[in-house]
Amino acid sequence: AAMREERIKKTKTVCTYCGVGCSFDVWTKDRKILKVEPNAESPANGISTCIKGKFGWDYVNSDERLTKPLIREGDSFKEVEWEEAIAYVAKRFKEIKEEKGADHLGFIASSKATNEESYLMQKLSRQVIGTNNVDNCSRYCQAPATKGLFRTVGYGGDSGSISDIAKAELVITIGSNTAESHPVLASRIKRAHKLFGQKLFVFDLRKHEMAGRADRFYQPESGTDLVWLSAVTKYILDQGWEDQAFLDEWVNQLDEYKESLKGFTMDYAEKMTGIPQQDLKEVAEEIANSGKVAICWAMGVTQHMRGSDTSTAISNLLLVTGNYGKPGVGAYPLRGHNNVQGCSDFGSMPNFFPGYENTTDDEVRERYEQAWGVDLPAEPGMDNHEMIEAVHSGDLSCIYVYGEDTGVVDSNVNYVRDAFEKLDFFVVQDLFLTKTTEYADVVLPAVPSLEKEGTFTNTERRIQRLYKVMDPLPGPKADWEIMTLLAKELGFDWGYSHPSEIMEEAAKLAPLFAGVTYERLEGYKSLQWPVEEDGTDTPLLFLDGFPFEDKKARLYPLEFELEYRTTEKYDLHVNNGRLLEHFHEGNMTYKSEGISRKTPDSFVEISPELAKERGIKEGGEVRLISDAGEAVGTVTVTDRVRGKELYLPLNGRGKSAVNLLTDNRVDKDSNTPAYKEIAVKMEIVKKE
Numbered sequence: 001a002a003m004r005e006e007r008i009k010k011t012k013t014v015c016t017y018c019g020v021g022c023s024f025d026v027w028t029k030d031r032k033i034l035k036v037e038p039n040a041e042s043p044a045n046g047i048s049t050c051i052k053g054k055f056g057w058d059y060v061n062s063d064e065r066l067t068k069p070l071i072r073e074g075d076s077f078k079e080v081e082w083e084e085a086i087a088y089v090a091k092r093f094k095e096i097k098e099e100k101g102a103d104h105l106g107f108i109a110s111s112k113a114t115n116e117e118s119y120l121m122q123k124l125s126r127q128v129i130g131t132n133n134v135d136n137c138s139r140y141c142q143a144p145a146t147k148g149l150f151r152t153v154g155y156g157g158d159s160g161s162i163s164d165i166a167k168a169e170l171v172i173t174i175g176s177n178t179a180e181s182h183p184v185l186a187s188r189i190k191r192a193h194k195l196f197g198q199k200l201f202v203f204d205l206r207k208h209e210m211a212g213r214a215d216r217f218y219q220p221e222s223g224t225d226l227v228w229l230s231a232v233t234k235y236i237l238d239q240g241w242e243d244q245a246f247l248d249e250w251v252n253q254l255d256e257y258k259e260s261l262k263g264f265t266m267d268y269a270e271k272m273t274g275i276p277q278q279d280l281k282e283v284a285e286e287i288a289n290s291g292k293v294a295i296c297w298a299m300g301v302t303q304h305m306r307g308s309d310t311s312t313a314i315s316n317l318l319l320v321t322g323n324y325g326k327p328g329v330g331a332y333p334l335r336g337h338n339n340v341q342g343c344s345d346f347g348s349m350p351n352f353f354p355g356y357e358n359t360t361d362d363e364v365r366e367r368y369e370q371a372w373g374v375d376l377p378a379e380p381g382m383d384n385h386e387m388i389e390a391v392h393s394g395d396l397s398c399i400y401v402y403g404e405d406t407g408v409v410d411s412n413v414n415y416v417r418d419a420f421e422k423l424d425f426f427v428v429q430d431l432f433l434t435k436t437t438e439y440a441d442v443v444l445p446a447v448p449s450l451e452k453e454g455t456f457t458n459t460e461r462r463i464q465r466l467y468k469v470m471d472p473l474p475g476p477k478a479d480w481e482i483m484t485l486l487a488k489e490l491g492f493d494w495g496y497s498h499p500s501e502i503m504e505e506a507a508k509l510a511p512l513f514a515g516v517t518y519e520r521l522e523g524y525k526s527l528q529w530p531v532e533e534d535g536t537d538t539p540l541l542f543l544d545g546f547p548f549e550d551k552k553a554r555l556y557p558l559e560f561e562l563e564y565r566t567t568e569k570y571d572l573h574v575n576n577g578r579l580l581e582h583f584h585e586g587n588m589t590y591k592s593e594g595i596s597r598k599t600p601d602s603f604v605e606i607s608p609e610l611a612k613e614r615g616i617k618e619g620g621e622v623r624l625i626s627d628a629g630e631a632v633g634t635v636t637v638t639d640r641v642r643g644k645e646l647y648l649p650l651n652g653r654g655k656s657a658v659n660l661l662t663d664n665r666v667d668k669d670s671n672t673p674a675y676k677e678i679a680v681k682m683e684i685v686k687k688e
């Protein structure tokens with residue numbers, strides 16, 4: 001009996017799914033997961049988890065896990081040993097660099113991997129290869145939020161902690177299906193709403209669970225959030241309801257900003273958004289009268305052609321009403337993946353070193369040049385979107401990507417897959433064969449979070465450690481180990497034997513993480529950046545000003561032009577998003593039997609009005625056609641959507657994948673695909 005007990009072990013880890021960053025103990029016997037047990041000490045979630053954190057782990061023991069490196073041989077792959085794979089990849093990288101130049105290589109990091117791994121990806125790209133062509137998959141979701149906050153308040157992260165959202169008097173969610181995408185965070189809002197009289201306003205195209213609970217729920221026309229946000233801000237200023245003391249002390253550019261608001265009248269807002277102006281005036285009054293306002297937003301805001309500007313408009317509104325720099329207020333972009341925040345924080349971005357220091361800043365670059373012993377490129381590199389374009393134009397020949405099924409999650413996947421076919425050399429590192437590996441020259445088998453150590457940073461800038469719950473399967477390696485091997489083969493012996501050494505280096509180089517150490521993150525301890533050298537962290541930002549030289553935030557003038565509309569030919573708008581049970585494209589959650597059984601593969605939500613008009617019933621099948629491609633799906637008739645709005649879950653596979661429909665349009669300031677701006681026509685395949 002003693003022997004048996006010894007094999008049962010309890011290990012702390014951090015959830016690998018959404019950005020709430022729940023941490024918990026995982027009970028295992030060898031590789032078998034006995035249970036997931038939340039711990040009252042968990043800083044983000046206490047004793048709560050959702051279905052994904054609790055049951056979403058079967059993929060770790062899936063038979064489909066890759067165990068050996070694969071090298072392409074004609075239409076198939078041959079299994080090889082690590083030495084051969086690493087030598088081959090290094091040789092091809094070197095050849096391409098010598099023949100075409102370092103900027104013909106591009107690197108894409110994953111926000112499912114650890115902070116240390118993001119750090120190494122940009123080190124590999126910058127130090128070893130000599131290019132700033134490094135980015136991560138937050139380009140597909142949250143880059144516009146980061147941009148909007150940078151411009152106004154100087155830090156691209158949540159203003160406070162999740163507990164601050166619960167302390168707000170008024171919470172506004174915009175373009176966020178919070179209950180399904182960030183379940184544990186949503187439960188905090190639900191509780192505050194129910195028990196403590198917190199007000200909840202929801203702006204969304206779709207009537208989801210939070211909309212049902214909200215005190216006010218509005219469905220603005222797609223892509224027009226910037227207009228109502230700016231009109232509400234203008235109205236507050238016109239009425240003299242702004243927080244003048246806050247503006248005087250902490251904010252620049254008020255006059256230019258006011259000037260830019262001229263066109264955002266209530267008439268215009270009503271016309272563009274479809275929300276009656278009386279309602280918007282009441283919203284303005286409620287915001288002005290409320291002492292503490294927190295605004296949460298997600299991809300319904302960011303994945304538009306004006307995603308960065310709309311995020312900026314949110315921040316402008318918060319500044320005008322003094323809702324920064326105290327408990328219970330602020331901006332909360334709700335990060336999607338577990339480590340969307342950290343992956344950008346640790347430097348896998350074409351223009352930033354770790355901690356958001358510009359590659360063009362000589363002082364910063366010299367610091368890294370000294371530490372790494374090479375000259376580094378100053379000019380920003382290509383982001384993910386530019387990399388795909390550059391492959392098509394012959395300016396990029398090689399991509400190395402880990403932890404990302406780019407051929408499914410990027411927009412306009414037909415175009416992306418064509419680019420993959422044109423690459424001279426394509427390396428994909430993942431747990432499984434995916435759609436993307438079909439195009440790879442080399443596939444390197446990686447390990448999931450349960451089989452490695454490292455840190456993740458959740459949506460509230462909280463850095464947390466994960467411990468090895470089980471030994472890796474024989475064969476695959478952690479992303480950080482694979483990159484360390486590659487660097488060595490390419491002549492740079494980094495010599496890391498544990499992720500803590502990588503964090504130590506990052507903390508030394510990036511002031512934002514100066515005091516981050518593994519000791520300070522022991523067990524359930526965590527740190528919210530910025531972290532000072534003595535270990536003081538920052539649960540709440542902007543307590544004494546904003547990170548600009550004069551400590552003042554900036555109101556950022558905006559314009560609006562409606563760039564997207566349905567047309568006579570493509571007369572319906574397709575919205576898309578997550579389901580509670582599945583995560584993103586579903587590469588992990590589909591492998592969890594409990595989850596797969598509970599949810600249908602995919603569906604198209606159609607409003608009762610539209611179903612009636614087109615003579616189609618529940619269970620029918622439709623073909624959706626956009627100017628980029630076509631997809632098919634089974635019909636669900638529901639009043640969650642209205643009029644000519646359709647809704648597709650993100651996890652659709654094969655012929656129902658939503659990215660068969662999305663095109664090449666992007667947010668103008670961040671190049672994030674405008675996933676939410678798809679116009680389609682609908683053909684009926686089967687009526688019922």
Ligand code: SF4
Nearest residue numbers: 015017018022050053
């Ligand atoms: Fe928590 Fe998100 Fe994981 Fe659910 S998916 S357990 S809410 S971190």
